[in-house]
Amino acid sequence: MTRGGGQAITFVDDRDKEILQHIARVGNYRLSPGEVATGIDVHQDFVSSKHLQKLKGNTIKKGDGIFILSDKEKNSIHLSSTEMAIVKPYYTTTQLYRYYGNPKNELWVIYTDSKVVKHITDFPHIKAHLDKFASVITSDNRPYGLHRSRNEKFFLGEKIISLRKTDRPHFTYTDFPCYVSQTFFVLKPTGINLKYLTAILNSSLCHFWLDKKGKKQGEALQVDKEPLLKIPIYTINTSNPSEKKQHDDLASLVSRMLDLHKRLNEVKTPQEKSVLERQIEATDSEINRLVYKLYGLTEDEVRIVEGS
Secondary structure (H helix, E strand, C coil): CECCCCEECCCCCHHHHHHHHHHHHHCCECCCHHHEEECEECCCCECCHHHHCCCCCCCCCCCCECCEEEHHHHHHCCCCHHHHCCEEEECCCCCECCEEECCCCCEEEECCCHHHHHCHHHCHHHHHHHHCCCCCCCCCCCCCCCCECCCHHHHCCCEEEEECEECCCCEEEECCCCECECCEEEECCCCCCHHHHHHHHHCHHHHHHHHHHCEEECCEEECCHHHHHHCCECCCCCCCHHHHHHHHHHHHHHHHHHHHHHHHHHCCCHHHHHHHHHHHHHHHHHHHHHHHHHHCCCHHHHHHHHHC
């Protein structure tokens, strides 16, 4: 069943409700609004068929980069070192998997925030490139600025990238510069180990919570800011050796997951791929087991979560 606008309504039975209430009680930490940001609102990333109606009489083709460039396009503009400093590595679902982000980007974003726009003459090759598309750029900061560049701190350093529309929780740990579009949210909380948090967010327990309490589009999860802020996250009592071990084990399992996915991304043979996929599945199961234990779910409750 859906509301107007296509948002699904999820019915929760009494047993599910008890488990959800238990998870909410155990969760002693929530992300704060200032720790979660959406990705860049680019507006005009590539040339579309509609754009071509306004760009007649030149060599521009559908798919050519406007604010988003391929390696070939970036190199063809002959950027100076000053200009290269505002062309940032741009990532999509092609590189950002559950847990692992491949740092080898295929695209680049011309990251023109308000400071750059004020001094656009210092970036003559970028200015000339964007001038070609001025008639189709509709950004509030047109023709040289991104529509919404966001606070750059969210794209730097250690962070978690969250895919907004997904069949299952899809959270990616990255510690390299990673600029993304509004297809994603970016999480940069302080005071919590981000590998530990990535384990909880990708777990079946979190999937159960988002499925029953979050937003949905049809059968898919819609992991927007509001659902992210409501996820009950358990932070450990650091003076409790047992909890400290569970915390460290979860963080270590995420490190293992990152390594397995990296190797999977590099293997050449089907046999190697099959072995790594089985190891990833086993590691995923171990993460789920530890998260259930951390939240104190009974065997019956685990069966309900797994069967939902």
